[in-house]
Amino acid sequence: MDSKNIEGTPENYSQLYCSDKENAKIWFFGAPLDKTTTYLKGTAQGPKAIRDAMIQTEEYDIRTDSNILDVGLFDLGDIKLTDGNEVETIRKKTEDVLKNGKTPLMFGGEHSVTLGVIQAIKNSKLNFKVVSFDAHADLRDTFEFDKNNHACVMRRISDEIGKENILEIGIRSIAEEEKTFSDRMIFRYQLRDNFDAAKKKLLEFVKNSNVCITVDMDVFDPGIAPGVGTPEPDGLLYHEVLELIKVLKNAKKIVGMDIVELRPLPDNNVTEMTASKLLMETIAQLKDKI
Numbered sequence: 368m369d370s371k372n373i374e375g376t377p378e379n380y381s382q383l384y385c386s387d388k389e390n391a392k393i394w395f396f397g398a399p400l401d402k403t404t405t406y407l408k409g410t411a412q413g414p415k416a417i418r419d420a421m422i423q424t425e426e427y428d429i430r431t432d433s434n435i436l437d438v439g440l441f442d443l444g445d446i447k448l449t450d451g452n453e454v455e456t457i458r459k460k461t462e463d464v465l466k467n468g469k470t471p472l473m474f475g476g477e478h479s480v481t482l483g484v485i486q487a488i489k490n491s492k493l494n495f496k497v498v499s500f501d502a503h504a505d506l507r508d509t510f511e512f513d514k515n516n517h518a519c520v521m522r523r524i525s526d527e528i529g530k531e532n533i534l535e536i537g538i539r540s541i542a543e544e545e546k547t548f549s550d551r552m553i554f555r556y557q558l559r560d561n562f563d564a565a566k567k568k569l570l571e572f573v574k575n576s577n578v579c580i581t582v583d584m585d586v587f588d589p590g591i592a593p594g595v596g597t598p599e600p601d602g603l604l605y606h607e608v609l610e611l612i613k614v615l616k617n618a619k620k621i622v623g624m625d626i627v628e629l630r631p632l633p634d635n636n637v638t639e640m641t642a643s644k645l646l647m648e649t650i651a652q653l654k655d656k657i
Contacts, residue, residue: 394440396464396473396474403510405510405516417639420636423640457482478583495579501582506525521535535552537586584641585597595630616653
């Protein structure tokens with residue numbers, strides 16, 4: 368993308384993608400939250416970092432010979448999150464996107480923000496499943512005396528839609544209490560030992576189903592995505608994540624997406640560029656399901 372054609376502040380960079388709000392299939396917004404992060408702070412800066420990286424990422428996709436401008440992304444800006452009402456605020460924003468017949472895309476922020484998106488999709492009366500790409504299970508019932516901690520978000524999502532409707536991919540660190548959900552996980556070592564078997568399990572899970580995708584950037588190896596709140600060694604490589612994303616073409620429809628837990632680093636933009644590239648290629652791969 369040619370930044371010399373962009374006018375104004377980063378908040379309206381997205382006009383380069385689609386200035387026609389009504390014709391854009393995807394409406395995206397930022398949820399700049401850094402409230403319960405338990406290790407490295409800075410995830411509130413994630414939405415801006417992703418937007419800035421998007422400007423440097425070509426909208427034409429080599430693999431699919433397609434242009435994401437044909438799908439259209441419109442930026443609704445960052446939402447203001449009031450302490451104690453974060454999930455409700457995100458839910459209401461997502462509900463507005465859905466009521467307008469658009470696919471919601473959210474930039475986090477810590478992973479707890481995903482719950483608001485899930486609640487909104489559930490309230491729309493859709494039957495759907497959640498595919499989570501993450502290093503951590505986030506299935507604790509409570510952490511640091513907080514049931515809405517980012518380490519509990521998938522447990523709260525399980526409470527909302529049932530554990531049978533979640534599948535977590537890339538997991539390589541869990542608490543002992545989370546073992547009871549192990550059948551809902553594809554561990555990192557399983558991907559390495561038999562990648563095809565993991566793809567088959569994902570295929571069986573998403574086939575002909577509505578799917579919401581949540582990507583915690585720490586699913587990647589910290590060598591290629593160091594800018595995260597809780598880095599975990601031995602992560603997935605980019606091509607592995609993209610191959611798994613391609614499996615989602617077997618879904619009935621993609622009903623929501625988010626990218627979370629990005630923590631920009633000074634003088635190191637690798638993580639946000641990885642997030643931006645994954646976003647662009649995901650849209651290109653799944654454009655017929657959006």
